[in-house]
Amino acid sequence: MRENSPIEALIHLVQNTVAQCRVQDRGNATLIEALECFQQSRLLPIYERTQKAKKKKYVLSLVGLTNVGKSTLMEALLGVPAPKKNGPATAIPVEYHHGDNWNLRVFHKDTSSAVETFDDPKKIDARLRQLVVDVTPKAAESTKWVTVSGPVPLLKDGLVMADTPGFGAAQIGEEDGSHQKRLEDFIRNKIDRIYFCIAAGDTWAISDTEKQFYQMFSELCGHVVVTKWEGSESEKEKYRSHYQDIFPSATFIFTNAKMTEENGLQRLKDILEKHTTAEKRVHISEQEMSEAFDSFLNYMETVHNITSIPWSSFSLKSFLSSISERPEMSDISMRLKESNS
Amino acid sequence: MKVFIIGPEGAGKTIFATMLHDYVTSEQGNLRIKVRAGDIATKKYLAKELNVLKHGEWPNSTKEGKQITLNWIWEVSGRELSFQLADSAGQDIRSELSGEQDQLHIKQQIQDADILIILVDIYGHQSDAHEKKIENAWIIEESLKIAGEAKMILIGVSKADLIPPPFKREYWQNTEAIVSLFKEYMPEFNFEAFRRRLQSSKTSIVAFSAVSNTSNRSENGRLIRFPQNPLNPIGIDIIAQEIVRIVKKKNPSLVRKLLSIVFFWIPIIIVSLFILIALVSYILTIFL
Numbered sequence: 001m002r003e004n005s006p007i008e009a010l011i012h013l014v015q016n017t018v019a020q021c022r023v024q025d026r027g028n029a030t031l032i033e034a035l036e037c038f039q040q041s042r043l044l045p046i047y048e049r050t051q052k053a054k055k056k057k058y059v060l061s062l063v064g065l066t067n068v069g070k071s072t073l074m075e076a077l078l079g080v081p082a083p084k085k086n087g088p089a090t091a092i093p094v095e096y097h098h099g100d101n102w103n104l105r106v107f108h109k110d111t112s113s114a115v116e117t118f119d120d121p122k123k124i125d126a127r128l129r130q131l132v133v134d135v136t137p138k139a140a141e142s143t144k145w146v147t148v149s150g151p152v153p154l155l156k157d158g159l160v161m162a163d164t165p166g167f168g169a170a171q172i173g174e175e176d177g178s179h180q181k182r183l184e185d186f187i188r189n190k191i192d193r194i195y196f197c198i199a200a201g202d203t204w205a206i207s208d209t210e211k212q213f214y215q216m217f218s219e220l221c222g223h224v225v226v227t228k229w230e231g232s233e234s235e236k237e238k239y240r241s242h243y244q245d246i247f248p249s250a251t252f253i254f255t256n257a258k259m260t261e262e263n264g265l266q267r268l269k270d271i272l273e274k275h276t277t278a279e280k281r282v283h284i285s286e287q288e289m290s291e292a293f294d295s296f297l298n299y300m301e302t303v304h305n306i307t308s309i310p311w312s313s314f315s316l317k318s319f320l321s322s323i324s325e326r327p328e329m330s331d332i333s334m335r336l337k338e339s340n341s
Numbered sequence: 342m343k344v345f346i347i348g349p350e351g352a353g354k355t356i357f358a359t360m361l362h363d364y365v366t367s368e369q370g371n372l373r374i375k376v377r378a379g380d381i382a383t384k385k386y387l388a389k390e391l392n393v394l395k396h397g398e399w400p401n402s403t404k405e406g407k408q409i410t411l412n413w414i415w416e417v418s419g420r421e422l423s424f425q426l427a428d429s430a431g432q433d434i435r436s437e438l439s440g441e442q443d444q445l446h447i448k449q450q451i452q453d454a455d456i457l458i459i460l461v462d463i464y465g466h467q468s469d470a471h472e473k474k475i476e477n478a479w480i481i482e483e484s485l486k487i488a489g490e491a492k493m494i495l496i497g498v499s500k501a502d503l504i505p506p507p508f509k510r511e512y513w514q515n516t517e518a519i520v521s522l523f524k525e526y527m528p529e530f531n532f533e534a535f536r537r538r539l540q541s542s543k544t545s546i547v548a549f550s551a552v553s554n555t556s557n558r559s560e561n562g563r564l565i566r567f568p569q570n571p572l573n574p575i576g577i578d579i580i581a582q583e584i585v586r587i588v589k590k591k592n593p594s595l596v597r598k599l600l601s602i603v604f605f606w607i608p609i610i611i612v613s614l615f616i617l618i619a620l621v622s623y624i625l626t627i628f629l
Binding site for chain 1: 464467468469470471473503504505506526557559562563564
């Protein structure tokens, strides 16, 4: 028999409880609304993330407007020079994998591929620049994909870092908006987690394009990386309170080009470190689920004064059995049993 | 041989028929039967439904007023049996058994059937409205009543993989475990008459899952189960074997008939002859 994961069991519990409340004459409208909202805005995004977390090939990407400093950040994280695409860039995907030697593999449209080996990672930069930045439209047409592999500690457990072209700036030789569209498709289909980069600069301004772009992919995104940060500790707090509304529930990480914000980079590395294996990632989303559920029960108690919820007894049993062997979730099962009427 | 499947809408009648067919056709050698579709409509219908399942979707529910009669030829013990399996929309079964209408003559079909298969979806029953729960129980009670004591009845608890612990896989063929399941989750169901029936060899009850391999997919803000390949049916084999057993019992082979003549009828005739002779000679001794 197939075992449900806790998150799936919890969603079924909420769904079936809603269904059960609906058919009862005394169906509590407030409760139904709150349960549905909880499912839509909290549980389903966590479920989507869990599904992605289970994938063997988990692809991260730094996403941001052209020129916010993504390449610099990539370089700092991976230790490999990433080509800066200040000029017009093609939309050829570049992925970084772990490997024993520094290799670069180019996949062509006719399904052939070629491997180039490098003894010095610094040389990769120039070659990549040739392949994806200073490339003729005709050559770009035939190149489908580029992977770079090398002894990068961060990627050794199978994490993949994708270099995504920046958005916002017009691309030469492309119709208006078509680059944006392709980038969106690429992110939606190939990227599992986004680290959204915005440049602080002097003005701290965030453009509407950035806001829109973030909103489109907010479910893939848990962190906002503020690049080119020159402010002080207290200013960070100010920045956070100023922009938290635009990036709800995201955590801010501050870095700058000269990497004087060492702590910020280290923090980002630590966070990436937590996503290196499928187990770690699933564990994180289960933690998220526990927190979301806990806060839901608190919300019901405080806002609606509802302390007992008529859980569907059937699904409740399934959910409790799905978390029965996880001591870290014993609080939840305890609270659930208490709240069950 | 007529087999009639009954159960409320959503109990999984169509999927059950499809998976039963798939099972018996692929296992015919092991079951010592041969199975083939009796007509092109049956062949097409079953192939279509199976294809839908294999592509990760549930088949559409059977439309109201429509009844699909699947005609199979089962070759059991060297004899060809036409095997009719009628599958109708749950709504029709519901309304006809509650006496609202009588278009499809469901009651008549229950009476005519040689085997009645009643499917119960205990999982779905949980989120039904109170009124519907009573109707679900009524459908089972009524069909048992209409069928009468003499009919072969198979009760299948569908979607058993969704039933929460402690109802584990090893209890799927355990009558007592299923009975307590009914008691706990279907209190609307009148149990006493049912219990008596279970003691007779004419009624058996098993839990099964026609498609146990499913994955969740979020659609329109809900998490929905969808079938996944391989469909991995559990318990369908038990039901198929049970049907074969009943068929064999009802249609004994020639050898079996001969054996029953040799070992059953001949001794009876001999014994009764002896008794007759004894009686006649006793009467004769009295008179003479």
